[in-house]
Amino acid sequence: MNSASPRVIIHEVGLRDGLQMESQTIPTERKLQWLRRLLETGVDIIQVGSFVHPGKVPQMADTDELFRSLAEGDGIPARVTLSALVLNEKGFARAAECGVKLLCLGVSASETHSMKNTGMPVTEATKRIVAIAREATRSGMSVQVSVQSAFGCGFEGAVPEEQVMRIIRSYLDAGLRTISLADTAGHATPDMVKKRFGDILDLDPQVELACHFHNTYGLGLANVWAAYERGVTTFESSVAGLGGCPFTRVAGGNVSTEDMVHMFRRMNVRRDIRLDPLIDLARDVAGFFGREMPGMVYRVGQIK
Protein backbone atom coordinates (compact mmCIF):
# COMPACT_ATOMS: atom_id res chain seq x y z
CA MET A 1 0.00 0.00 0.00
CA ASN A 2 1.29 3.37 -1.04
CA SER A 3 1.93 5.49 2.04
CA ALA A 4 0.97 8.61 0.07
CA SER A 5 -2.60 7.28 -0.20
CA PRO A 6 -3.62 5.79 3.12
CA ARG A 7 -7.24 5.67 2.09
CA VAL A 8 -9.33 5.67 -1.02
CA ILE A 9 -12.74 7.35 -1.14
CA ILE A 10 -15.21 6.24 -3.81
CA HIS A 11 -17.55 8.90 -5.17
CA GLU A 12 -20.30 7.32 -7.29
CA VAL A 13 -21.50 9.78 -9.94
CA GLY A 14 -23.51 7.47 -12.21
CA LEU A 15 -26.89 8.95 -11.31
CA ARG A 16 -25.63 12.37 -12.45
CA ASP A 17 -22.83 12.10 -15.00
CA GLY A 18 -24.04 8.66 -16.02
CA LEU A 19 -27.63 9.56 -16.80
CA GLN A 20 -27.49 13.15 -18.04
CA MET A 21 -26.66 12.14 -21.59
CA GLU A 22 -29.28 9.39 -21.87
CA SER A 23 -32.15 10.16 -24.22
CA GLN A 24 -34.46 7.62 -22.57
CA THR A 25 -36.40 9.00 -19.57
CA ILE A 26 -35.53 7.23 -16.34
CA PRO A 27 -38.47 7.17 -13.92
CA THR A 28 -37.78 8.77 -10.54
CA GLU A 29 -38.83 5.55 -8.83
CA ARG A 30 -36.17 3.64 -10.77
CA LYS A 31 -33.49 6.16 -9.77
CA LEU A 32 -34.58 5.81 -6.13
CA GLN A 33 -34.23 2.03 -6.37
CA TRP A 34 -30.71 2.39 -7.74
CA LEU A 35 -29.82 5.00 -5.10
CA ARG A 36 -31.11 2.80 -2.26
CA ARG A 37 -29.07 -0.11 -3.58
CA LEU A 38 -25.99 2.11 -3.83
CA LEU A 39 -26.46 3.18 -0.21
CA GLU A 40 -25.97 -0.46 0.81
CA THR A 41 -22.77 -1.09 -1.17
CA GLY A 42 -20.40 0.86 1.06
CA VAL A 43 -19.39 3.51 -1.47
CA ASP A 44 -18.58 6.70 0.43
CA ILE A 45 -20.20 9.48 -1.57
CA ILE A 46 -23.16 9.24 -3.92
CA GLN A 47 -23.97 12.01 -6.35
CA VAL A 48 -27.76 12.17 -6.55
CA GLY A 49 -28.06 14.59 -9.45
CA SER A 50 -27.46 18.16 -10.53
CA PHE A 51 -29.50 21.29 -9.87
CA VAL A 52 -29.54 22.59 -13.41
CA HIS A 53 -32.28 23.98 -15.62
CA PRO A 54 -34.75 21.14 -16.29
CA GLY A 55 -35.19 22.41 -19.83
CA LYS A 56 -31.45 22.06 -20.50
CA VAL A 57 -30.92 18.66 -18.88
CA PRO A 58 -34.34 17.00 -18.50
CA GLN A 59 -32.81 13.88 -16.94
CA MET A 60 -31.90 15.93 -13.86
CA ALA A 61 -35.32 17.56 -13.37
CA ASP A 62 -36.17 15.33 -10.41
CA THR A 63 -33.02 15.99 -8.36
CA ASP A 64 -34.91 17.95 -5.64
CA GLU A 65 -37.49 15.17 -5.41
CA LEU A 66 -34.78 12.50 -5.12
CA PHE A 67 -33.16 14.32 -2.18
CA ARG A 68 -36.52 14.73 -0.44
CA SER A 69 -37.46 11.07 -0.94
CA LEU A 70 -34.10 9.80 0.29
CA ALA A 71 -34.41 11.90 3.47
CA GLU A 72 -37.70 10.19 4.31
CA GLY A 73 -38.10 6.78 5.93
CA ASP A 74 -34.88 5.21 7.19
CA GLY A 75 -32.90 8.05 5.72
CA ILE A 76 -29.27 7.83 4.77
CA PRO A 77 -26.62 5.75 6.61
CA ALA A 78 -24.27 8.05 8.56
CA ARG A 79 -21.21 6.77 6.67
CA VAL A 80 -22.61 7.91 3.31
CA THR A 81 -22.44 11.48 1.99
CA LEU A 82 -24.85 12.61 -0.69
CA SER A 83 -23.51 15.11 -3.20
CA ALA A 84 -24.96 17.19 -5.99
CA LEU A 85 -23.61 19.25 -8.84
CA VAL A 86 -24.45 22.93 -9.14
CA LEU A 87 -23.65 25.32 -11.99
CA ASN A 88 -25.10 28.63 -10.74
CA GLU A 89 -26.69 30.58 -7.86
CA LYS A 90 -30.16 29.25 -8.51
CA GLY A 91 -28.90 25.70 -8.35
CA PHE A 92 -27.07 26.49 -5.12
CA ALA A 93 -30.29 27.78 -3.56
CA ARG A 94 -32.09 24.55 -4.54
CA ALA A 95 -29.22 22.46 -3.13
CA ALA A 96 -29.32 24.37 0.16
CA GLU A 97 -33.06 23.82 0.32
CA CYS A 98 -32.51 20.07 -0.12
CA GLY A 99 -29.88 19.91 2.63
CA VAL A 100 -27.07 18.77 0.32
CA LYS A 101 -23.97 17.84 2.36
CA LEU A 102 -21.33 17.96 -0.37
CA LEU A 103 -21.68 20.54 -3.10
CA CYS A 104 -19.75 19.96 -6.33
CA LEU A 105 -18.93 22.92 -8.54
CA GLY A 106 -16.70 23.17 -11.55
CA VAL A 107 -15.17 25.28 -14.25
CA SER A 108 -13.95 24.05 -17.61
CA ALA A 109 -10.37 24.84 -18.57
CA SER A 110 -11.41 24.92 -22.23
CA GLU A 111 -12.93 28.20 -23.47
CA THR A 112 -15.10 26.39 -26.02
CA HIS A 113 -16.34 23.86 -23.49
CA SER A 114 -16.95 26.63 -20.93
CA MET A 115 -19.01 28.66 -23.40
CA LYS A 116 -21.06 25.63 -24.45
CA ASN A 117 -21.58 24.47 -20.89
CA THR A 118 -22.24 27.78 -19.13
CA GLY A 119 -22.34 30.54 -21.74
CA MET A 120 -19.38 32.21 -20.00
CA PRO A 121 -15.66 32.44 -20.72
CA VAL A 122 -13.36 30.64 -18.27
CA THR A 123 -12.31 33.69 -16.22
CA GLU A 124 -15.89 34.81 -15.65
CA ALA A 125 -17.08 31.27 -14.89
CA THR A 126 -14.25 30.85 -12.37
CA LYS A 127 -15.18 34.05 -10.49
CA ARG A 128 -18.80 33.05 -10.33
CA ILE A 129 -18.11 29.49 -9.19
CA VAL A 130 -15.60 30.65 -6.57
CA ALA A 131 -18.20 33.09 -5.19
CA ILE A 132 -20.83 30.34 -4.91
CA ALA A 133 -18.31 27.94 -3.39
CA ARG A 134 -17.36 30.47 -0.69
CA GLU A 135 -21.01 31.14 0.06
CA ALA A 136 -21.67 27.40 0.32
CA THR A 137 -18.68 26.92 2.64
CA ARG A 138 -19.91 29.77 4.87
CA SER A 139 -23.33 28.11 5.01
CA GLY A 140 -21.71 24.95 6.39
CA MET A 141 -21.67 22.74 3.31
CA SER A 142 -18.64 20.73 2.26
CA VAL A 143 -17.51 21.90 -1.15
CA GLN A 144 -15.55 20.24 -3.93
CA VAL A 145 -14.41 22.42 -6.81
CA SER A 146 -13.30 20.86 -10.05
CA VAL A 147 -11.59 21.69 -13.29
CA GLN A 148 -13.34 20.08 -16.24
CA SER A 149 -11.51 19.30 -19.48
CA ALA A 150 -8.38 19.38 -17.33
CA PHE A 151 -6.48 16.99 -19.61
CA GLY A 152 -7.77 17.97 -23.02
CA CYS A 153 -10.96 18.97 -24.76
CA GLY A 154 -13.11 17.27 -27.38
CA PHE A 155 -13.40 20.62 -29.19
CA GLU A 156 -10.03 22.28 -28.66
CA GLY A 157 -7.70 19.31 -28.29
CA ALA A 158 -4.79 19.97 -25.95
CA VAL A 159 -5.49 22.16 -22.92
CA PRO A 160 -2.31 23.88 -21.68
CA GLU A 161 -1.50 23.06 -18.09
CA GLU A 162 -1.22 26.78 -17.34
CA GLN A 163 -4.96 27.19 -18.04
CA VAL A 164 -5.67 24.47 -15.51
CA MET A 165 -3.29 25.90 -12.92
CA ARG A 166 -4.81 29.39 -13.23
CA ILE A 167 -8.17 28.01 -12.10
CA ILE A 168 -6.48 25.95 -9.38
CA ARG A 169 -4.77 29.06 -8.00
CA SER A 170 -8.13 30.88 -7.91
CA TYR A 171 -9.53 28.00 -5.88
CA LEU A 172 -6.60 27.90 -3.47
CA ASP A 173 -6.60 31.70 -3.06
CA ALA A 174 -10.26 31.44 -2.05
CA GLY A 175 -9.44 28.79 0.55
CA LEU A 176 -11.06 26.01 -1.48
CA ARG A 177 -8.90 22.95 -0.90
CA THR A 178 -10.94 19.97 -2.04
CA ILE A 179 -10.14 19.89 -5.72
CA SER A 180 -11.04 17.50 -8.51
CA LEU A 181 -9.57 17.27 -11.99
CA ALA A 182 -12.01 15.90 -14.54
CA ASP A 183 -10.95 14.30 -17.80
CA THR A 184 -14.21 15.15 -19.54
CA ALA A 185 -13.15 13.96 -22.99
CA GLY A 186 -10.98 11.02 -21.94
CA HIS A 187 -7.73 12.56 -23.22
CA ALA A 188 -5.61 11.98 -20.10
CA THR A 189 -2.59 9.69 -20.06
CA PRO A 190 -0.95 8.38 -16.87
CA ASP A 191 2.13 10.61 -17.23
CA MET A 192 -0.09 13.73 -17.53
CA VAL A 193 -2.09 12.61 -14.52
CA LYS A 194 1.02 12.36 -12.36
CA LYS A 195 2.30 15.71 -13.60
CA ARG A 196 -0.88 17.73 -13.08
CA PHE A 197 -1.77 16.36 -9.67
CA GLY A 198 1.87 16.63 -8.65
CA ASP A 199 1.96 20.30 -9.62
CA ILE A 200 -1.10 20.99 -7.48
CA LEU A 201 0.49 19.22 -4.52
CA ASP A 202 3.60 21.32 -5.06
CA LEU A 203 1.46 24.44 -4.67
CA ASP A 204 -0.30 23.10 -1.57
CA PRO A 205 0.63 19.72 -0.06
CA GLN A 206 -2.48 19.81 2.16
CA VAL A 207 -4.99 19.90 -0.67
CA GLU A 208 -7.46 17.01 -0.90
CA LEU A 209 -7.41 15.70 -4.43
CA ALA A 210 -10.12 13.98 -6.42
CA CYS A 211 -10.13 12.64 -9.97
CA HIS A 212 -12.76 11.92 -12.56
CA PHE A 213 -11.75 9.93 -15.63
CA HIS A 214 -13.57 8.80 -18.73
CA ASN A 215 -12.60 5.63 -20.52
CA THR A 216 -13.04 6.87 -24.10
CA TYR A 217 -9.63 5.57 -25.18
CA GLY A 218 -9.29 2.68 -22.71
CA LEU A 219 -7.09 4.59 -20.25
CA GLY A 220 -9.55 5.02 -17.37
CA LEU A 221 -8.02 2.62 -14.86
CA ALA A 222 -4.46 3.39 -15.96
CA ASN A 223 -5.18 7.01 -15.03
CA VAL A 224 -6.82 5.97 -11.75
CA TRP A 225 -3.71 3.99 -10.84
CA ALA A 226 -1.43 6.92 -11.75
CA ALA A 227 -3.59 9.29 -9.67
CA TYR A 228 -3.57 6.88 -6.74
CA GLU A 229 0.20 6.59 -6.88
CA ARG A 230 0.50 10.38 -6.95
CA GLY A 231 -1.58 10.87 -3.80
CA VAL A 232 -5.14 11.42 -5.06
CA THR A 233 -7.60 10.11 -2.47
CA THR A 234 -11.08 10.52 -3.97
CA PHE A 235 -12.09 8.64 -7.09
CA GLU A 236 -15.21 9.52 -9.05
CA SER A 237 -16.75 6.74 -11.08
CA SER A 238 -20.02 5.48 -12.42
CA VAL A 239 -21.74 2.14 -11.92
CA ALA A 240 -21.52 0.01 -15.10
CA GLY A 241 -19.36 2.78 -16.61
CA LEU A 242 -22.49 4.75 -17.49
CA GLY A 243 -22.17 8.16 -18.89
CA GLY A 244 -20.46 10.91 -20.66
CA CYS A 245 -20.87 14.62 -21.13
CA PRO A 246 -23.56 15.83 -23.55
CA PHE A 247 -21.55 18.97 -24.30
CA THR A 248 -18.33 17.33 -25.52
CA ARG A 249 -17.97 15.91 -29.00
CA VAL A 250 -16.53 12.53 -28.11
CA ALA A 251 -17.32 11.18 -24.67
CA GLY A 252 -17.00 7.56 -23.64
CA GLY A 253 -18.30 6.19 -20.40
CA ASN A 254 -16.98 7.10 -16.99
CA VAL A 255 -14.58 4.76 -15.27
CA SER A 256 -16.77 1.91 -14.05
CA THR A 257 -17.24 1.88 -10.29
CA GLU A 258 -17.24 -1.89 -10.00
CA ASP A 259 -14.11 -2.22 -12.18
CA MET A 260 -12.31 0.33 -10.00
CA VAL A 261 -13.51 -1.19 -6.73
CA HIS A 262 -12.37 -4.58 -8.07
CA MET A 263 -8.90 -3.15 -8.75
CA PHE A 264 -8.56 -1.55 -5.31
CA ARG A 265 -9.84 -4.73 -3.67
CA ARG A 266 -7.34 -6.91 -5.51
CA MET A 267 -4.57 -4.51 -4.49
CA ASN A 268 -5.67 -4.73 -0.84
CA VAL A 269 -6.14 -0.96 -0.81
CA ARG A 270 -9.84 -1.02 -0.02
CA ARG A 271 -11.71 -4.26 0.68
CA ASP A 272 -14.82 -3.20 2.61
CA ILE A 273 -16.94 -2.12 -0.35
CA ARG A 274 -19.44 -4.82 -1.28
CA LEU A 275 -18.55 -5.72 -4.82
CA ASP A 276 -21.20 -8.31 -5.65
CA PRO A 277 -24.12 -5.94 -4.98
CA LEU A 278 -22.37 -3.35 -7.15
CA ILE A 279 -22.01 -5.92 -9.93
CA ASP A 280 -25.68 -6.88 -9.56
CA LEU A 281 -26.64 -3.23 -9.84
CA ALA A 282 -24.50 -2.79 -12.95
CA ARG A 283 -26.28 -5.79 -14.49
CA ASP A 284 -29.62 -4.25 -13.60
CA VAL A 285 -28.60 -0.96 -15.22
CA ALA A 286 -27.46 -2.80 -18.37
CA GLY A 287 -30.78 -4.64 -18.40
CA PHE A 288 -32.73 -1.41 -18.03
CA PHE A 289 -30.98 0.22 -20.99
CA GLY A 290 -30.99 -3.02 -22.95
CA ARG A 291 -27.41 -2.68 -24.11
CA GLU A 292 -23.91 -3.67 -23.13
CA MET A 293 -22.38 -1.13 -20.77
CA PRO A 294 -18.69 -0.09 -20.79
CA GLY A 295 -17.86 -1.84 -17.49
CA MET A 296 -15.89 -5.08 -17.74
CA VAL A 297 -16.22 -6.81 -14.36
CA TYR A 298 -20.04 -6.99 -14.40
CA ARG A 299 -19.82 -9.19 -17.52
CA VAL A 300 -17.70 -11.92 -15.98
CA GLY A 301 -18.06 -11.38 -12.22
CA GLN A 302 -15.27 -10.70 -9.79
CA ILE A 303 -12.23 -12.92 -9.32
CA LYS A 304 -13.03 -15.00 -6.22
Place this chain on the structure above:
Amino acid sequence: MNSASPRVIIHEVGLRDGLQMESQTIPTERKLQWLRRLLETGVDIIQVGSFVHPGKVPQMADTDELFRSLAEGDGIPARVTLSALVLNEKGFARAAECGVKLLCLGVSASETHSMKNTGMPVTEATKRIVAIAREATRSGMSVQVSVQSAFGCGFEGAVPEEQVMRIIRSYLDAGLRTISLADTAGHATPDMVKKRFGDILDLDPQVELACHFHNTYGLGLANVWAAYERGVTTFESSVAGLGGCPFTRVAGGNVSTEDMVHMFRRMNVRRDIRLDPLIDLARDVAGFFGREMPGMVYRVGQIK
Protein backbone atom coordinates in the same frame (compact mmCIF):
# COMPACT_ATOMS: atom_id res chain seq x y z
CA MET B 1 10.09 9.85 -20.81
CA ASN B 2 11.15 7.35 -18.18
CA SER B 3 14.89 6.80 -18.41
CA ALA B 4 14.40 3.16 -17.36
CA SER B 5 12.54 2.56 -20.65
CA PRO B 6 14.38 4.31 -23.44
CA ARG B 7 12.42 2.46 -26.08
CA VAL B 8 9.22 0.54 -26.44
CA ILE B 9 8.95 -2.48 -28.76
CA ILE B 10 5.49 -3.50 -29.97
CA HIS B 11 4.93 -7.22 -30.51
CA GLU B 12 1.64 -7.82 -32.34
CA VAL B 13 0.22 -11.24 -31.42
CA GLY B 14 -3.32 -10.94 -32.80
CA LEU B 15 -2.82 -13.45 -35.59
CA ARG B 16 -1.85 -16.06 -32.99
CA ASP B 17 -3.33 -15.32 -29.57
CA GLY B 18 -6.12 -13.33 -31.15
CA LEU B 19 -7.36 -15.98 -33.55
CA GLN B 20 -6.68 -19.28 -31.81
CA MET B 21 -9.92 -19.15 -29.83
CA GLU B 22 -12.15 -18.16 -32.74
CA SER B 23 -14.59 -20.84 -33.87
CA GLN B 24 -15.01 -19.27 -37.30
CA THR B 25 -12.42 -20.41 -39.87
CA ILE B 26 -10.28 -17.54 -41.13
CA PRO B 27 -9.09 -18.12 -44.69
CA THR B 28 -5.32 -18.11 -45.14
CA GLU B 29 -5.67 -15.40 -47.78
CA ARG B 30 -7.43 -13.17 -45.23
CA LYS B 31 -4.67 -13.72 -42.68
CA LEU B 32 -2.09 -12.82 -45.31
CA GLN B 33 -3.94 -9.59 -46.09
CA TRP B 34 -3.93 -8.68 -42.40
CA LEU B 35 -0.26 -9.62 -42.04
CA ARG B 36 0.73 -7.54 -45.04
CA ARG B 37 -1.14 -4.56 -43.65
CA LEU B 38 0.54 -5.06 -40.26
CA LEU B 39 3.94 -5.07 -41.97
CA GLU B 40 3.24 -1.49 -43.11
CA THR B 41 2.19 -0.09 -39.72
CA GLY B 42 5.62 0.05 -38.14
CA VAL B 43 5.02 -2.46 -35.34
CA ASP B 44 8.32 -4.15 -34.56
CA ILE B 45 7.47 -7.83 -34.18
CA ILE B 46 4.55 -9.72 -35.68
CA GLN B 47 3.58 -13.15 -34.43
CA VAL B 48 2.42 -15.08 -37.47
CA GLY B 49 1.02 -18.13 -35.69
CA SER B 50 1.94 -21.14 -33.62
CA PHE B 51 3.38 -24.49 -34.68
CA VAL B 52 0.99 -26.68 -32.73
CA HIS B 53 -1.00 -29.78 -33.62
CA PRO B 54 -3.56 -28.75 -36.26
CA GLY B 55 -6.09 -31.09 -34.65
CA LYS B 56 -5.75 -29.26 -31.34
CA VAL B 57 -5.82 -25.70 -32.65
CA PRO B 58 -7.22 -25.79 -36.19
CA GLN B 59 -6.92 -22.01 -36.55
CA MET B 60 -3.14 -22.37 -36.53
CA ALA B 61 -2.93 -25.16 -39.14
CA ASP B 62 -1.72 -22.78 -41.86
CA THR B 63 1.20 -21.26 -39.93
CA ASP B 64 3.85 -22.93 -42.14
CA GLU B 65 2.04 -21.74 -45.26
CA LEU B 66 1.82 -18.18 -43.91
CA PHE B 67 5.57 -18.04 -43.34
CA ARG B 68 6.28 -19.41 -46.79
CA SER B 69 3.91 -16.94 -48.47
CA LEU B 70 5.31 -13.96 -46.59
CA ALA B 71 8.85 -14.88 -47.64
CA GLU B 72 7.84 -14.75 -51.32
CA GLY B 73 7.50 -11.61 -53.41
CA ASP B 74 8.69 -8.43 -51.75
CA GLY B 75 9.35 -10.31 -48.54
CA ILE B 76 9.48 -8.72 -45.14
CA PRO B 77 10.81 -5.21 -44.38
CA ALA B 78 14.17 -5.44 -42.58
CA ARG B 79 12.85 -3.52 -39.56
CA VAL B 80 10.16 -6.16 -38.87
CA THR B 81 10.77 -9.44 -37.06
CA LEU B 82 8.37 -12.33 -37.54
CA SER B 83 7.80 -14.54 -34.52
CA ALA B 84 6.01 -17.80 -33.84
CA LEU B 85 4.94 -19.76 -30.81
CA VAL B 86 6.16 -23.29 -30.25
CA LEU B 87 5.11 -25.80 -27.58
CA ASN B 88 7.28 -28.81 -28.36
CA GLU B 89 10.16 -30.31 -30.39
CA LYS B 90 8.02 -30.99 -33.42
CA GLY B 91 6.86 -27.40 -33.50
CA PHE B 92 10.47 -26.23 -33.19
CA ALA B 93 11.45 -28.35 -36.20
CA ARG B 94 8.65 -26.78 -38.24
CA ALA B 95 9.66 -23.29 -37.10
CA ALA B 96 13.29 -23.93 -38.08
CA GLU B 97 12.11 -25.16 -41.47
CA CYS B 98 10.15 -21.90 -41.94
CA GLY B 99 13.13 -19.72 -41.02
CA VAL B 100 11.45 -18.18 -37.97
CA LYS B 101 13.60 -15.34 -36.58
CA LEU B 102 12.10 -15.04 -33.09
CA LEU B 103 10.90 -18.19 -31.38
CA CYS B 104 8.48 -17.78 -28.47
CA LEU B 105 8.23 -20.55 -25.90
CA GLY B 106 6.44 -20.63 -22.60
CA VAL B 107 5.57 -22.51 -19.44
CA SER B 108 2.51 -21.94 -17.30
CA ALA B 109 3.10 -21.22 -13.62
CA SER B 110 -0.23 -22.89 -12.83
CA GLU B 111 -0.18 -26.71 -12.54
CA THR B 112 -3.78 -26.99 -13.77
CA HIS B 113 -3.17 -24.68 -16.72
CA SER B 114 0.09 -26.48 -17.54
CA MET B 115 -1.62 -29.88 -17.54
CA LYS B 116 -4.47 -28.65 -19.71
CA ASN B 117 -2.16 -26.84 -22.10
CA THR B 118 0.66 -29.35 -22.44
CA GLY B 119 -0.28 -32.49 -20.50
CA MET B 120 2.78 -31.97 -18.30
CA PRO B 121 3.33 -30.65 -14.78
CA VAL B 122 5.20 -27.35 -14.50
CA THR B 123 8.63 -28.77 -13.62
CA GLU B 124 8.63 -31.19 -16.54
CA ALA B 125 7.29 -28.56 -18.94
CA THR B 126 10.01 -26.14 -17.84
CA LYS B 127 12.80 -28.66 -18.48
CA ARG B 128 11.45 -29.44 -21.90
CA ILE B 129 10.94 -25.81 -22.91
CA VAL B 130 14.41 -24.83 -21.63
CA ALA B 131 15.95 -27.64 -23.69
CA ILE B 132 14.18 -26.49 -26.86
CA ALA B 133 15.05 -22.87 -26.15
CA ARG B 134 18.75 -23.70 -25.79
CA GLU B 135 18.68 -25.72 -28.98
CA ALA B 136 16.97 -22.84 -30.79
CA THR B 137 19.52 -20.36 -29.48
CA ARG B 138 22.37 -22.62 -30.64
CA SER B 139 20.78 -22.79 -34.08
CA GLY B 140 20.90 -18.98 -34.32
CA MET B 141 17.31 -18.05 -33.57
CA SER B 142 16.35 -15.31 -31.16
CA VAL B 143 14.35 -16.78 -28.33
CA GLN B 144 11.80 -15.33 -25.94
CA VAL B 145 10.70 -17.51 -23.03
CA SER B 146 7.57 -16.68 -21.12
CA VAL B 147 5.71 -17.56 -17.97
CA GLN B 148 2.00 -17.93 -18.60
CA SER B 149 -0.58 -17.42 -15.86
CA ALA B 150 2.15 -15.39 -14.17
CA PHE B 151 -0.34 -13.20 -12.28
CA GLY B 152 -3.13 -15.65 -11.53
CA CYS B 153 -5.01 -18.51 -13.12
CA GLY B 154 -8.61 -18.89 -14.25
CA PHE B 155 -8.66 -22.37 -12.68
CA GLU B 156 -6.49 -22.02 -9.59
CA GLY B 157 -6.91 -18.35 -8.70
CA ALA B 158 -3.82 -16.84 -7.11
CA VAL B 159 -0.44 -18.06 -8.40
CA PRO B 160 2.29 -17.62 -5.76
CA GLU B 161 5.16 -15.48 -6.94
CA GLU B 162 7.59 -18.22 -5.90
CA GLN B 163 6.14 -20.50 -8.60
CA VAL B 164 6.82 -17.81 -11.17
CA MET B 165 10.32 -17.11 -9.90
CA ARG B 166 11.24 -20.79 -9.95
CA ILE B 167 10.61 -20.85 -13.71
CA ILE B 168 12.43 -17.53 -14.15
CA ARG B 169 15.50 -18.91 -12.39
CA SER B 170 15.47 -21.96 -14.68
CA TYR B 171 15.45 -19.60 -17.65
CA LEU B 172 18.26 -17.43 -16.30
CA ASP B 173 20.35 -20.47 -15.34
CA ALA B 174 20.07 -21.65 -18.94
CA GLY B 175 21.24 -18.25 -20.23
CA LEU B 176 17.79 -17.32 -21.52
CA ARG B 177 17.47 -13.59 -20.90
CA THR B 178 14.56 -12.41 -23.00
CA ILE B 179 11.65 -13.09 -20.71
CA SER B 180 7.95 -12.37 -20.93
CA LEU B 181 5.32 -12.55 -18.20
CA ALA B 182 1.85 -13.32 -19.52
CA ASP B 183 -1.33 -12.50 -17.66
CA THR B 184 -3.31 -15.24 -19.36
CA ALA B 185 -6.48 -14.82 -17.28
CA GLY B 186 -6.34 -11.03 -16.82
CA HIS B 187 -5.79 -11.21 -13.04
CA ALA B 188 -2.85 -8.80 -12.84
CA THR B 189 -3.02 -5.47 -11.04
CA PRO B 190 -0.47 -2.66 -11.48
CA ASP B 191 1.11 -3.20 -8.04
CA MET B 192 1.68 -6.90 -8.82
CA VAL B 193 3.13 -6.00 -12.20
CA LYS B 194 5.70 -3.68 -10.63
CA LYS B 195 6.59 -6.26 -7.97
CA ARG B 196 7.06 -9.24 -10.28
CA PHE B 197 9.04 -7.47 -12.96
CA GLY B 198 11.05 -5.70 -10.27
CA ASP B 199 11.96 -9.02 -8.66
CA ILE B 200 13.21 -10.35 -11.99
CA LEU B 201 15.34 -7.24 -12.53
CA ASP B 202 16.73 -7.71 -9.02
CA LEU B 203 17.90 -11.19 -10.05
CA ASP B 204 19.39 -9.94 -13.32
CA PRO B 205 19.34 -6.25 -14.24
CA GLN B 206 20.38 -7.08 -17.82
CA VAL B 207 17.34 -9.19 -18.64
CA GLU B 208 15.12 -7.98 -21.50
CA LEU B 209 11.55 -7.95 -20.25
CA ALA B 210 8.31 -8.37 -22.17
CA CYS B 211 4.71 -8.35 -20.98
CA HIS B 212 1.45 -9.76 -22.26
CA PHE B 213 -1.76 -8.56 -20.63
CA HIS B 214 -5.40 -9.42 -21.12
CA ASN B 215 -8.11 -6.87 -20.46
CA THR B 216 -10.66 -9.20 -18.84
CA TYR B 217 -11.20 -6.86 -15.89
CA GLY B 218 -10.38 -3.56 -17.59
CA LEU B 219 -6.82 -3.39 -16.28
CA GLY B 220 -4.90 -4.00 -19.50
CA LEU B 221 -3.45 -0.54 -20.08
CA ALA B 222 -3.02 0.14 -16.35
CA ASN B 223 -0.76 -2.91 -16.27
CA VAL B 224 1.05 -1.81 -19.44
CA TRP B 225 1.78 1.56 -17.83
CA ALA B 226 3.00 -0.11 -14.63
CA ALA B 227 5.24 -2.45 -16.65
CA TYR B 228 6.60 0.46 -18.69
CA GLU B 229 7.40 2.41 -15.53
CA ARG B 230 9.20 -0.64 -14.10
CA GLY B 231 11.46 -1.04 -17.11
CA VAL B 232 9.69 -3.53 -19.36
CA THR B 233 10.56 -2.80 -22.99
CA THR B 234 8.51 -5.21 -25.13
CA PHE B 235 4.72 -5.05 -25.15
CA GLU B 236 2.62 -7.83 -26.63
CA SER B 237 -0.82 -6.85 -27.85
CA SER B 238 -3.44 -7.72 -30.37
CA VAL B 239 -5.06 -5.60 -33.07
CA ALA B 240 -8.65 -4.68 -32.10
CA GLY B 241 -8.04 -6.45 -28.77
CA LEU B 242 -8.75 -9.79 -30.40
CA GLY B 243 -8.26 -12.93 -28.49
CA GLY B 244 -7.93 -14.92 -25.39
CA CYS B 245 -6.74 -18.35 -24.40
CA PRO B 246 -8.98 -21.32 -25.18
CA PHE B 247 -7.57 -23.26 -22.22
CA THR B 248 -8.45 -20.80 -19.46
CA ARG B 249 -11.91 -20.51 -18.03
CA VAL B 250 -12.32 -16.76 -18.27
CA ALA B 251 -10.26 -14.99 -20.90
CA GLY B 252 -11.01 -11.50 -22.16
CA GLY B 253 -9.32 -9.97 -25.12
CA ASN B 254 -5.68 -9.05 -25.28
CA VAL B 255 -4.65 -5.48 -24.75
CA SER B 256 -5.56 -3.76 -27.99
CA THR B 257 -2.55 -2.79 -30.09
CA GLU B 258 -4.05 0.44 -31.37
CA ASP B 259 -5.16 1.49 -27.85
CA MET B 260 -1.64 0.86 -26.54
CA VAL B 261 0.07 2.57 -29.49
CA HIS B 262 -2.31 5.52 -28.96
CA MET B 263 -1.25 5.73 -25.31
CA PHE B 264 2.48 5.59 -26.06
CA ARG B 265 2.04 8.14 -28.85
CA ARG B 266 0.17 10.57 -26.58
CA MET B 267 2.92 10.16 -23.98
CA ASN B 268 5.59 10.94 -26.64
CA VAL B 269 7.22 7.60 -25.88
CA ARG B 270 6.82 6.18 -29.37
CA ARG B 271 5.38 8.21 -32.22
CA ASP B 272 6.62 6.47 -35.38
CA ILE B 273 4.04 3.70 -35.51
CA ARG B 274 1.29 4.51 -38.00
CA LEU B 275 -1.85 4.59 -35.93
CA ASP B 276 -4.49 5.27 -38.59
CA PRO B 277 -3.65 2.15 -40.64
CA LEU B 278 -3.77 0.15 -37.39
CA ILE B 279 -7.21 1.60 -36.63
CA ASP B 280 -8.38 0.81 -40.17
CA LEU B 281 -7.18 -2.76 -39.73
CA ALA B 282 -8.99 -3.08 -36.41
CA ARG B 283 -12.19 -1.88 -38.12
CA ASP B 284 -11.65 -4.44 -40.88
CA VAL B 285 -11.20 -7.20 -38.28
CA ALA B 286 -14.37 -6.09 -36.47
CA GLY B 287 -16.20 -6.11 -39.81
CA PHE B 288 -14.92 -9.59 -40.62
CA PHE B 289 -16.16 -11.04 -37.36
CA GLY B 290 -19.32 -8.92 -37.45
CA ARG B 291 -19.13 -7.91 -33.82
CA GLU B 292 -17.78 -5.17 -31.60
CA MET B 293 -14.19 -5.85 -30.61
CA PRO B 294 -12.69 -5.02 -27.19
CA GLY B 295 -10.51 -2.18 -28.49
CA MET B 296 -11.68 1.36 -27.73
CA VAL B 297 -9.72 3.67 -30.05
CA TYR B 298 -10.91 2.03 -33.29
CA ARG B 299 -14.48 3.01 -32.38
CA VAL B 300 -13.87 6.74 -32.12
CA GLY B 301 -10.56 7.27 -33.93
CA GLN B 302 -7.41 8.74 -32.48
CA ILE B 303 -7.20 12.15 -30.82
CA LYS B 304 -5.78 14.46 -33.49
